[in-house]
Amino acid sequence: MSQDILIGIDAGTSVIKAVAFDLDGRQLAVASRRNSYVTRPDGGVEQDMARTWDDTAAVLRALGDRVQGLAQRAIGLGVTGQGDGTWLVDASGAPVHDAWLWLDARAAGEAARLQSGPTIDTIYRRTGTGVNTCQMRSHLAWMQRHAPGLLARAATAYHCKDWLFLNLTGISATDPTEGVFTFGDIRTRDYSAEVLEALGLTDLRRLLPPILDGAVQTHALTPEAAQATGLRAGLPVSLGYIDIACTALGAGLYDPQAQAGLSILGSTGAHLRLVPDIQGVTLNPDRTGYTLALPGPAFAQLQTNMAATLNIDWALGLMAQILEAAGMPPDPAALLAGLDAQVLSARPGAALFHPYISAAGERGPFTDPSARASLTGLDQATRWADILRAVCDGLALAARDCYAAMGPMPAEVRLSGGAARSNALQHLLAAALGVPVRAVAQDEAGAAGAVMIAALSLGVFPDADSATRAWVRPLLQDPRQPDPDLIPVYENMYEAYLATRQALPPAWAAQATLRRTLT
Numbered sequence: 001m002s003q004d005i006l007i008g009i010d011a012g013t014s015v016i017k018a019v020a021f022d023l024d025g026r027q028l029a030v031a032s033r034r035n036s037y038v039t040r041p042d043g044g045v046e047q048d049m050a051r052t053w054d055d056t057a058a059v060l061r062a063l064g065d066r067v068q069g070l071a072q073r074a075i076g077l078g079v080t081g082q083g084d085g086t087w088l089v090d091a092s093g094a095p096v097h098d099a100w101l102w103l104d105a106r107a108a109g110e111a112a113r114l115q116s117g118p119t120i121d122t123i124y125r126r127t128g129t130g131v132n133t134c135q136m137r138s139h140l141a142w143m144q145r146h147a148p149g150l151l152a153r154a155a156t157a158y159h160c161k162d163w164l165f166l167n168l169t170g171i172s173a174t175d176p177t178e179g180v181f182t183f184g185d186i187r188t189r190d191y192s193a194e195v196l197e198a199l200g201l202t203d204l205r206r207l208l209p210p211i212l213d214g215a216v217q218t219h220a221l222t223p224e225a226a227q228a229t230g231l232r233a234g235l236p237v238s239l240g241y242i243d244i245a246c247t248a249l250g251a252g253l254y255d256p257q258a259q260a261g262l263s264i265l266g267s268t269g270a271h272l273r274l275v276p277d278i279q280g281v282t283l284n285p286d287r288t289g290y291t292l293a294l295p296g297p298a299f300a301q302l303q304t305n306m307a308a309t310l311n312i313d314w315a316l317g318l319m320a321q322i323l324e325a326a327g328m329p330p331d332p333a334a335l336l337a338g339l340d341a342q343v344l345s346a347r348p349g350a351a352l353f354h355p356y357i358s359a360a361g362e363r364g365p366f367t368d369p370s371a372r373a374s375l376t377g378l379d380q381a382t383r384w385a386d387i388l389r390a391v392c393d394g395l396a397l398a399a400r401d402c403y404a405a406m407g408p409m410p411a412e413v414r415l416s417g418g419a420a421r422s423n424a425l426q427h428l429l430a431a432a433l434g435v436p437v438r439a440v441a442q443d444e445a446g447a448a449g450a451v452m453i454a455a456l457s458l459g460v461f462p463d464a465d466s467a468t469r470a471w472v473r474p475l476l477q478d479p480r481q482p483d484p485d486l487i488p489v490y491e492n493m494y495e496a497y498l499a500t501r502q503a504l505p506p507a508w509a510a511q512a513t514l515r516r517t518l519t
Contacts, residue, residue, distance in 0.1 A: 295464040
């Protein structure tokens, strides 16, 4: 039986998936399982680490049931997972506590202290990444002050994919994206003693695992992991990059000739710009965003909104509640199916919506845990369809706000994520960004990117550009050009959006104080 399959694991916040691809990049089968985490009253969001591994092993076994001869045909396995967060293990490799996810809000105060402190210039200049509540460095700073017992029991601090890689291979490691943007120097792609000192975490250097580039090195699946997953012992396993970097590879960001950007519109929103080398990295005055290492000398600059389609979910959920209260049972699928038509029939600019619906605030292109969504500019003529349009316009204008913080606008922007299939959102994004947008017909871009990294280490492709030409370009859909009549409309809307956003922080602070008095 020939070896002709690559397997990708994408352990996301909502779903854990295992995906089989052939060597031409065609998706053969998918197995998935809903993820599970717990939200605590103090703002904590935690996930059972042992269950995460068990669920991952289960989806690999389920994939084996869907693909005949998977264990014998697989030539490699790539793994990625949800980014940021903190997954502590002890010296035996057992979890010290449930993992802290990127959604965890307990370290908001530590993040704010670091972001406004005297060492932020050193942190941002070295890592190319602003400090926010989601990150391991903020979590460790909080634990250092408030939960030293956790750190005393811990031997290593991992991220999600690192924990899975440990269970698959027995190797302790992290990758060049999360290791470097959290504690390192983008110039050396290694840890930085200067950054650790600036963070006040020098004593916790002992927790940081070695940095391993899965694009150049693999490790063997252990016999124990082979028994748990149904795969063969010795299968080469590649530690992929953070999920957003893998999604960027799988969705076509790595295309230097096209000067492409990428917007991923899922529960959260991510906007990326390709930088060919370190000289092209743009650091902004607000000290926000991420700089992610990619294979070779390239980087992806990233600005990420805490919420994207969560804003649409909120709006449609509100309508469903109104219908239910009126005695008309709502049909959520019908509400979503009718969204495009309502949005495109409404007036642009009838209201402005700032899409900061997440209870964790916002992290791109500014950092403010107190930020909250707002509708402004309403009057008695504002209709429900106008509000829906304002919500979608808000996502498009937030994307422009993010790209503006990263330097020049890309020549075109590629789209991935569930909302990328929306005709209305494609139309609004093209007008708001002023450049063509095009969707990428890759349903499992994160797993595809993890597999592309594995393929580089296995010699299937000589470089990331070759992998992109083979796996991604055939999936690019026709570009949608911006409507010339709407471009000036969105220019004016963006100015008003930005002015309102810049005026809101005092109101957010007052509302945060109010919330504390009401709890």
